[in-house]
Every structure is written in structure tokens, then in C-alpha cells.
Amino acid sequence: MSKTSMSQSPVLRRRETVVSYLFLLPALFFFVCFVVTPMAMGVVTSLTDSHMGGSSFVGLRNYVELFQDPVFQKSMLNTVIIVVVSVPTVTVFSLWVGSAIYEMRAAARSFFRCVFYLPVVTGSVAVVVVWRWMFHTYNGLFNHLLTGAGILDRGFSFLGDPRTALACVILILFTTSIGQPIVLYVAALGNVDSSMVEAASVDGASRMQIFWRIKWPAIMPTTLYVVVITTINSFQCFALIQLLTSGGPDYATSTVMYYLYETAFQQYQYGYADAMGVVLAIVIALFSALQFKVMNGGTTE
Amino acid sequence: MKLKKALAILLALAMAAALAACSVEQSPNNSQTGGDPAGESGSGTQQVSIEWWAFPTFGNATGYEEEIIAAFNEVHPEIEVNLTTIDFTSGPQTLTAAIEADTAPDVLFDAPGRIIEYGKAGELASLNDMFETASADMSEAVLSACSDGTDYWMYPLSSAPFYMGINLEMFQAAGADQYLNLEGDRIWTTEDFRNACQALAEAGYVPGIVYCGGQGGDQGTRALVSNLYGAQIANEDMTAYTMNSPEGIQAMTLLQEMVNAGYLDVATDMQAAQELEMFQTENCAMTFCWGTSNAISYHSDDFTQVSVPFPSDDGVPELETLYNGFCVFDNGDQAKIDAAKTFIEFICTDDEWGPKSVLQSGALPVTGTFEALDLYAGNEEMELLSSWTQYYAPYYNTMDGFTTMRTEWWNMLQRVLANGSDPQTELDTYVNNSNAAITG
Structure with a gap:
């Protein structure tokens, strides 16, 4: 405790505490209104058969049916595949790009940041329209190149084939996910204490040793943030799938979020959809907790 | 300290203003037209304000909705109509969210599929009183499309009707036009269709694309399958889906064989809109989702677009029907319900604006009175479509489980045509799952 705060009178401290809480109040209000309340309502609704025109309490029936529903199982599997593939690739690639560009001159660094951040600021619809055209069976860029090179006889339906559709979704998700982590890593690496790096260099440490012993621990909180955010975004992947494949072919690209949307907004089964939402929230919480545990809460101690 | 206090007050005021701003209802594409919102006319008549949400059935940004509101307000200045246009992509979700949040509009311009669903769910005001006199002027088919069997x-x-469109030049170049019948009602058979597709494929064209990437325009593929061998989508009393009949299995087997032989393409990543674009840009020789509005939206001057009915083995097609109509949401205010009905009656039955509205929708009239006006005199295409009304198929869009059936449909097509699964097994799955939704 600093000398200044020790010398503060209890009255002054209490007043500052009250002021702090008052400043937090608006944020708390919105948090309770738009996060906590809907969450609680979602949990309650998941225990009902709520549908357009009525609702009655059914206990845990939605959850029992959920785990017997083959489409939900397929959607959950697809979601996990997306997360398991996306999170490490996005994190490693972002770290690699960040490491490569953070020492560049300001103009070059800004250029690369702009290049990688562009898909993030571009709207999902625009991104999907461009990718959709590239994957198009008849007029798409990839098919044009592959048929032109004689690799394919006729156009291949990348998004329509169950063997490739999910991979296409993951690829697009990858391009839209790396922008923010790269910017964060560039900032984090720029904040690493240069005197420690120089000292290690003078002591004869290799570039790899400097990275793993000095830079990696320093950017650990950023890595934790990137991993958690990418995990949550991957779990909640929805817009890409809705615009690109509608979950098809034969639910090969359906995720829990997409199936939830289909159940709630196309079939009006709100209770069942909310049960999916609750299960998804629990799975995300478990994944995030596991990541915190594995990464020691973002420290190397 | 004074500065801090002033800042604190300023912050508090800003937050209060922000909260107040949040409470103001705002809708995209919302416009207020006509009426006397402030009730300043001094006429003594009670002012009523109603919300009208409209899909672009009158066309995109044509201004027709505003015109008709203005005309309505000349007769009924006491009713203010606020228009919100919604699109077919996000509109259904917007509606669902609004209904659940008790902010549904008073009037919706849509089609029976959704409307009857809302009615069954108890969200709508019954229109039985409007049909007391009007029903005598409408056919049984029209009346049944507006009702769930109990209420209108x-x-x-x-x-x-929904039908097929073909690229005449492609057919001619491939020698496939010999299988077409461009006389009379343009009836053609399943065998003609198969031979035409084969000729087109052998000439290097993409004959047609069976799109099954979602439910957009799924009525087209259902009509194709049901017509090939006369399979019925539902039973006569509309209590069960029946496409797993021998005729349905035969049709799916034929399509599977045609896809395997390269006489048809299947696209699990396309819905009707993308297939129509392919047709418009001359990348395929036919579309399975042609209709009055699509013929306008996907018109091309570069080739001859010819409307044909779906092919059938007995030469008698059964065409799916599009109905355009209005519903009134029961928002608990009888004055608004009455005002909404008055507004609907004006759009649909007014001597001047009724026929205008029918023409603006690009479809055929549903009342004997307007049919007698011969609105499309001299328009050969519309006269042809008018003659096809005799081929209207039983209307199943108002059945229970309709929304589930639609989702099951395109997934079934994917499994049979793209994955090569057994038609009977997959049709059984489709029918069983759809019927399960009927029984709840």
C-alpha cells in the first residue's frame, strides 16, 4: 500500500469508493439488463417447451432430447472441430506474423497491419460474397484455375461437398480472425523491455532463447486473451455459415449457433433453442477455464 | 471540487439522455405517411396509428406503398399508416423477434405460409368478418389458402403459379427444342424433360441445377419432384405429408440417375436466387423457380426466356401457387385492428386501387370482380399464366409442420442427389420427420 493511500482518512476512502461505484453503475446497469437478465431468461426458457403461441414447463426434457438429437451432435462436433483447428492456427500464425513485422519500420508495419486487419473491418456479407464467388462451381476463381491447369475436368463444388465444405468455412474464418491478434501481438511485442533483450543478446543468448525466455513470458497475457477470444468467436461462428452454406450439405457445416438459429427462427422452438444456448455457454466456459488453467492465467509463474 | 461536481452533473445528464434515446423506438426503412399524427384536424374523429410491414411484393423501392397510403388517407384521414419495408432475407427473423417482443406490426403483407402459422399460434386477429361478403367472389382454392380450416x-x-423458365436459344442450339411444346398450355412430359436434359448436356450446356442449399425457392424443386410421376406432397385432407409414395420414389430415383449421368447438376450450396442468377447469366438452360416476380427480377434481353409448366408423365401438371395477401396482428387494441382491416379492404377491394395493387404485385386477381376487368388484356404471357390456374395444385402451405417440412426437404435432396443415398430411405426420413412435426 502506498504512503498516500495509507495517509487517507477513512471518510475520504469511503467517498472515493462510493464515487468509483457510481461511475461503474451505468456499465453495471447495461450489463445486468443486456447480459445477466437475458442469460437468466434463457436458462428459464430452456426448461419450457416455449414456442410461438405458448409455453409450458417441461423440466429437463429439452436437454434429454438434445443429447439424442443427431443434428445437434453433428453440429457440436463441427463446432469443436472449428475451435480445435482455428484456435491454434490463428494463435500461431498471428504470433508468427506479429514477430515478423513488429521490428519493421513504422510504414511497413502499418502496411502489414492494414493488410491483415482489412478482413476484420470488412462486413461479413462482403467477405462471404467474395469468397463465395471464389469457390463458385461454375464461375469461381479456384475452379477456373484448377480446370485451366488441367487438374479438374469440370467445376468442383467446394462448398457443396461434405468433404471440403467445413474446411472452406474454417479457411474463411481464419482470414477474418487473424487481424486483431496480429495487431495485439505487434503491440505486445513492442512493449517487451528492450533492455532485457539487449542484455540477453550481450550475454550470448540465441534469438530462440530470447524469444522463449524473455518475449514469450512477457506476451503471455496477450496470448491468453487471443486464445480465449478466438475460442469464443469460433464457438459462436454463425454469420459465415448462414451466408455461405446454411449449415449444409446435410448439416456438414452446421454449428451449434447455426442450429440454434434454425430451431428458434425457422421452427419457432424457443425452449429447445435456449437449451442449446445453455449447453454452448457451459462448453465455452469449460474450454475457457481449461485454457486459463493450462496457461496459468496468463503468467509463466 | 466545483469543477468535479459540474462534471459529475454533466455526466449524469449525458447518461440520462442516452437512456432516454435508447427508449425511442427506431426501425430501419421506416417512414411515416399521411394521417394526422397529432390529431390536429379538429374533426373530432379518433385518430388511430397503425404499423404496416411489407415484403417487397409491390417491388423494391417503387414508392407504390407510399402512393397507396396517400390515397387511403384521402378517404380515411383519421388513420395514420407507418410503413416499414422488410426483405425476404432478414424479414422473417425480424418478424419473429418482433412477435416475441410484443412489437409486431398491425398489418403485414406476406404469403399464407407464415401468416397461417402466426394465426394458428394465436398472434393474429381473425378476418372472418371481412370474408362474410367477400367469400362469394373468391374460389374455394383461394379461400382455403387464407384459412387454417377454422378461421380466416x-x-x-x-x-x-410457379413454373419453369427455359433458355430457348440454348434448347435450339442443342436440338432440345424438339422436346418442347410451345403451343397451347405448353404441356410437356417427363420423357420430354429427360430427353431435353440429355440433349443439352451432350451439347455441353448445364441443363438445369437442382438447388438445395436452403429453403429459398424450395417450392420449385418440390414441384419438379411431385410432377415427374404425379406424386402428392400431402394427402387429400392435408393431415400428413406423403412424398414417400411409389411416385415420389420413382421421381427421386430418376433425378438421381440424371444427376449421376450428368444430365442435371445438383448444387448443395445454392438456393433459388443463385440458380436464377445462373439462368439469367446463361450458365444453365432452365430454372425450376420461374414466376411472375422472378421473371421481372431476373429478366434478360440477351436470350429468350420462355415459361413452361413442370413436366409430368400424364401431361397434366400440378403447379404450386403463390398467394399475396394481408394479415392483421392482434396487438390488443380493437381500434387498431379495425383500422388495419379498413386499410386492407382499401388496398384489395377499392375500385381504383384494388386493380392497381393487383397489377403492381405482377400477379393475377383472386376475385371474380377483378378477373372480369381483364386487367392483363393483350398481355400474352399473363394470359398464358391465367390459363394455368386450372393446374393449381392442392395448397399445402397452411398445413401444420410446414416449416419443419421445408427444412427436411432440402436436406433430403442433398442426401439423395449429392451424397447418393437411397431415395426411398431418405424420402421415408423426410416424411417421418415432417409428420412428426404435425403431431408435435
Whole structure:
């Protein structure tokens, strides 16, 4: 405790505490209104058969049916595949790009940041329209190149084939996910204490040793943030799938979020959809907790 | 300290203003037209304000909705109509969210599929009183499309069949035009269709694309399958889906064989909109989702677009029907319900604006009175479509489980045509799952 705060009178401290809480109040209000309340309502609704025109309490029936529903199982599997593939690739690639560009001159660094951040600021619809055209069976860029090179006889339906559709979704998700982590890593690496790096260099440490012993621990909180955010975004992947494949072919690209949307907004089964939402929230919480545990809460101690 | 206090007050005021701003209702594409919102006319008549949400059945940004509101307000200045246009992509979700949040509009311009569903769910005001006199002027088919069997939920404006469109030049170049019949009602058979597709494929064209990437325009593929061998989508009393009949299995087997032979393409990543674009840009020789509005939206001057009915083995097609109509949401205010009905009646039955509205929707009239006006005199295409009304298929869009059936449909097509699964097994799955939704 600093000398200044020790010398503060209890009255002054209490007043500052009250002021702090008052400043937090608006944020708390919105948090309770738009996060906590809907969450609680979602949990309650998941225990009902709520549908357009009525609702009655059914206990845990939605959850029992959920785990017997083959489409939900397929959607959950697809979601996990997306997360398991996306999170490490996005994190490693972002770290690699960040490491490569953070020492560049300001103009070059800004250029690369702009290049990688562009898909993030571009709207999902625009991104999907461009990718959709590239994957198009008849007029798409990839098919044009592959048929032109004689690799394919006729156009291949990348998004329509169950063997490739999910991979296409993951690829697009990858391009839209790396922008923010790269910017964060560039900032984090720029904040690493240069005197420690120089000292290690003078002591004869290799570039790899400097990275793993000095830079990696320093950017650990950023890595934790990137991993958690990418995990949550991957779990909640929805817009890409809705615009690109509608979950098809034969639910090969359906995720829990997409199936939830289909159940709630196309079939009006709100209770069942909310049960999916609750299960998804629990799975995300478990994944995030596991990541915190594995990464020691973002420290190397 | 004074500065801090002033800042704190300023912050508090800003937050209060922000909260107040949040409470102001705002809708995209919302416009207020006509009426006397402030009730300043001093006429003594009670002012009523109603919300009208409209899909672009009158066309995109044509201004027709504003015109008709203005005309309505000349007769009924006491009713203010606020228009919100919604699109077919996000509109259904917007509606669902609004209904659940108790902010549904008073009037919706849509089609029976959704409207009857809302009616069954108890969200709508019954329109039985509007049909007391109007029903005598409408056919049984039209009346049944507006009702769930108990109450009338939709007031109809116009109707049109769904059919196929072909690229005549492609057919001619491939020698496939010999299988076409461009006389009379343009009836052609399943065998003609198969031979035409084969000729087109052998000439290097993409004959047609069976799109099954979602439910957009799924009525087209259902009509194709049901017509090939006369399979019925539902039973006569509309209590069960029946596409797993021998005729349905035969049709799916034929399509599977045609896809395997390269006489048809299947696209699990396309819905009707993308297939129509392919047709418009001359990348395929036919579309399975042609209709009055698509013929306008996907028109091309570069080739001859010819409307043909779906092919059938007995030469008698059964065409799916589009009905355009209005419903009134029961928002608990009788004055608004009455005002909404008055507004609907004006759009659909007014001597001047009724026929205008039918024409603006690009479809055929549904009342004997307007049919007698011969609105499309001299228009060969519309006269042809008018003659096809005799081929209207039983209307199943108002059945229970309709939304589930639609989702099951395109997934079934994917499994049979793209994955090569057994038609009977997959049709059984489709029918069983759809019927399970009926029984709840």
C-alpha cells in the first residue's frame, strides 16, 4: 500500500469508493439488463417447451432430447472441430506474423497491419460474397484455375461437398480472425523491455532463447486473451455459415449457433433453442477455464 | 471540487439522455405517411396509428406503398399508416423477434405460409368478418389458402403459379427444342424433360441445377419432384405429408440417375436466387423457380426466356401457387385492428386501387370482380399464366409442420442427389420427420 493511500482518512476512502461505484453503475446497469437478465431468461426458457403461441414447463426434457438429437451432435462436433483447428492456427500464425513485422519500420508495419486487419473491418456479407464467388462451381476463381491447369475436368463444388465444405468455412474464418491478434501481438511485442533483450543478446543468448525466455513470458497475457477470444468467436461462428452454406450439405457445416438459429427462427422452438444456448455457454466456459488453467492465467509463474 | 461536481452533473445528464434515446423506438426503412399524427384536424374523429410491414411484393423501392397510403388517407384521414419495408432475407427473423417482443406490426403483407402459422399460434386477429361478403367472389382454392380450416387469417390480393423458365436459344442450339411444346398450355412430359436434359448436356450446356442449399425457392424443386410421376406432397385432407409414395420414389430415383449421368447438376450450396442468377447469366438452360416476380427480377434481353409448366408423365401438371395477401396482428387494441382491416379492404377491394395493387404485385386477381376487368388484356404471357390456374395444385402451405417440412426437404435432396443415398430411405426420413412435426 502506498504512503498516500495509507495517509487517507477513512471518510475520504469511503467517498472515493462510493464515487468509483457510481461511475461503474451505468456499465453495471447495461450489463445486468443486456447480459445477466437475458442469460437468466434463457436458462428459464430452456426448461419450457416455449414456442410461438405458448409455453409450458417441461423440466429437463429439452436437454434429454438434445443429447439424442443427431443434428445437434453433428453440429457440436463441427463446432469443436472449428475451435480445435482455428484456435491454434490463428494463435500461431498471428504470433508468427506479429514477430515478423513488429521490428519493421513504422510504414511497413502499418502496411502489414492494414493488410491483415482489412478482413476484420470488412462486413461479413462482403467477405462471404467474395469468397463465395471464389469457390463458385461454375464461375469461381479456384475452379477456373484448377480446370485451366488441367487438374479438374469440370467445376468442383467446394462448398457443396461434405468433404471440403467445413474446411472452406474454417479457411474463411481464419482470414477474418487473424487481424486483431496480429495487431495485439505487434503491440505486445513492442512493449517487451528492450533492455532485457539487449542484455540477453550481450550475454550470448540465441534469438530462440530470447524469444522463449524473455518475449514469450512477457506476451503471455496477450496470448491468453487471443486464445480465449478466438475460442469464443469460433464457438459462436454463425454469420459465415448462414451466408455461405446454411449449415449444409446435410448439416456438414452446421454449428451449434447455426442450429440454434434454425430451431428458434425457422421452427419457432424457443425452449429447445435456449437449451442449446445453455449447453454452448457451459462448453465455452469449460474450454475457457481449461485454457486459463493450462496457461496459468496468463503468467509463466 | 466545483469543477468535479459540474462534471459529475454533466455526466449524469449525458447518461440520462442516452437512456432516454435508447427508449425511442427506431426501425430501419421506416417512414411515416399521411394521417394526422397529432390529431390536429379538429374533426373530432379518433385518430388511430397503425404499423404496416411489407415484403417487397409491390417491388423494391417503387414508392407504390407510399402512393397507396396517400390515397387511403384521402378517404380515411383519421388513420395514420407507418410503413416499414422488410426483405425476404432478414424479414422473417425480424418478424419473429418482433412477435416475441410484443412489437409486431398491425398489418403485414406476406404469403399464407407464415401468416397461417402466426394465426394458428394465436398472434393474429381473425378476418372472418371481412370474408362474410367477400367469400362469394373468391374460389374455394383461394379461400382455403387464407384459412387454417377454422378461421380466416389472410385477406388475399393476388395469386400466380410457379413454373419453369427455359433458355430457348440454348434448347435450339442443342436440338432440345424438339422436346418442347410451345403451343397451347405448353404441356410437356417427363420423357420430354429427360430427353431435353440429355440433349443439352451432350451439347455441353448445364441443363438445369437442382438447388438445395436452403429453403429459398424450395417450392420449385418440390414441384419438379411431385410432377415427374404425379406424386402428392400431402394427402387429400392435408393431415400428413406423403412424398414417400411409389411416385415420389420413382421421381427421386430418376433425378438421381440424371444427376449421376450428368444430365442435371445438383448444387448443395445454392438456393433459388443463385440458380436464377445462373439462368439469367446463361450458365444453365432452365430454372425450376420461374414466376411472375422472378421473371421481372431476373429478366434478360440477351436470350429468350420462355415459361413452361413442370413436366409430368400424364401431361397434366400440378403447379404450386403463390398467394399475396394481408394479415392483421392482434396487438390488443380493437381500434387498431379495425383500422388495419379498413386499410386492407382499401388496398384489395377499392375500385381504383384494388386493380392497381393487383397489377403492381405482377400477379393475377383472386376475385371474380377483378378477373372480369381483364386487367392483363393483350398481355400474352399473363394470359398464358391465367390459363394455368386450372393446374393449381392442392395448397399445402397452411398445413401444420410446414416449416419443419421445408427444412427436411432440402436436406433430403442433398442426401439423395449429392451424397447418393437411397431415395426411398431418405424420402421415408423426410416424411417421418415432417409428420412428426404435425403431431408435435
